[in-house]
Amino acid sequence: MDILFATSNPHKFEEAAAFLGQRGIRAARLPFEHRELRSDNLEEIAREAVDSAYSVCGKPVFVEDTGLFITALNGFPGTYSAWAQKKIGNKGILKLLSGAGDRSAFFETCIAYHDGKSVSFFSGRCAGTIAEAARGTSGFGYDPIFVPEGHPQTFAENILLKNNISHRYKSLLEFSKSLEP
Amino acid sequence: MDILFATSNPHKFEEAAAFLGQRGIRAARLPFEHRELRSDNLEEIAREAVDSAYSVCGKPVFVEDTGLFITALNGFPGTYSAWAQKKIGNKGILKLLSGAGDRSAFFETCIAYHDGKSVSFFSGRCAGTIAEAARGTSGFGYDPIFVPEGHPQTFAENILLKNNISHRYKSLLEFSKSLEP
Numbered sequence: 001m002d003i004l005f006a007t008s009n010p011h012k013f014e015e016a017a018a019f020l021g022q023r024g025i026r027a028a029r030l031p032f033e034h035r036e037l038r039s040d041n042l043e044e045i046a047r048e049a050v051d052s053a054y055s056v057c058g059k060p061v062f063v064e065d066t067g068l069f070i071t072a073l074n075g076f077p078g079t080y081s082a083w084a085q086k087k088i089g090n091k092g093i094l095k096l097l098s099g100a101g102d103r104s105a106f107f108e109t110c111i112a113y114h115d116g117k118s119v120s121f122f123s124g125r126c127a128g129t130i131a132e133a134a135r136g137t138s139g140f141g142y143d144p145i146f147v148p149e150g151h152p153q154t155f156a157e158n159i160l161l162k163n164n165i166s167h168r169y170k171s172l173l174e175f176s177k178s179l180e181p
Numbered sequence: 182m183d184i185l186f187a188t189s190n191p192h193k194f195e196e197a198a199a200f201l202g203q204r205g206i207r208a209a210r211l212p213f214e215h216r217e218l219r220s221d222n223l224e225e226i227a228r229e230a231v232d233s234a235y236s237v238c239g240k241p242v243f244v245e246d247t248g249l250f251i252t253a254l255n256g257f258p259g260t261y262s263a264w265a266q267k268k269i270g271n272k273g274i275l276k277l278l279s280g281a282g283d284r285s286a287f288f289e290t291c292i293a294y295h296d297g298k299s300v301s302f303f304s305g306r307c308a309g310t311i312a313e314a315a316r317g318t319s320g321f322g323y324d325p326i327f328v329p330e331g332h333p334q335t336f337a338e339n340i341l342l343k344n345n346i347s348h349r350y351k352s353l354l355e356f357s358k359s360l361e362p
Contacts, residue, residue: 038216038218038219039216073268074267075268077268078268080264092254092277095276096269
């Protein structure tokens, strides 16, 4: 089965294509520069984006939107995670959390899939904490500062672990199951 | 002359109505809950918002969009200033700047006015620095941490000064001049 993944982010595409490939689903990238909706809701953002992507390509296509939600920062950077990463980076997040007692956070991904008729959603969440300092070089974005629950390493220190427990993994798993004949 | 100001922010309305009132322009508030465009450009955001407001009220109406742009943070929080204020507050901005050599920043306001035929823009900028700690209780938002260039006090410590030199003042001044018969 072939499917399009509309994304401007090559890292996201690589992670998703590798996962889906193992399940016999061949993903092609639809380069997609799209102005996202301004919203605090991942599903709402993904919904609008996949409608837009489908109107461009006219073929079954999915998008995903991911955010890092930090408890002590009222959910910041949330749905603006990519933007905040560009502006203040992991260094900024660590500064914001200096002295914070609660370092809990979660990543959440929402996949929206347009099959030509309707849109389905597949969400995945990964709970954890924000490390005291950036560690590791794998992955991208906030991976060097995110420590998944029950593990000592950051995502960037253990990319194999990331790819088997992450928010993106979980949402892709549900999504791939839905595609099974 | 009567004019509508479409805004969800009562503080902004008060500042603008007081200023315009002194110049014989009576501003009424159009309560306006609007999903802003996701953009790094104030004028683009204001343009879309005033078109939307005009489509609601069908009368001459203006909107304004304001951002605080901090040099050391690559322009953060910029066009997302209201959102960032809710999430991380002035405390968060001060943390982000701890140890920063460069504390320069500017406020910018862009007014977009729809006169029923076309849209005009009026921008105002106020340069300054971010204080080491919050001071003062007047104003709103980032006023307690913004020190305008050439003055020792924050906007929140000297609201009269703010109302005579601010980004909003400058943009309102240009706007009011354009309305003179």
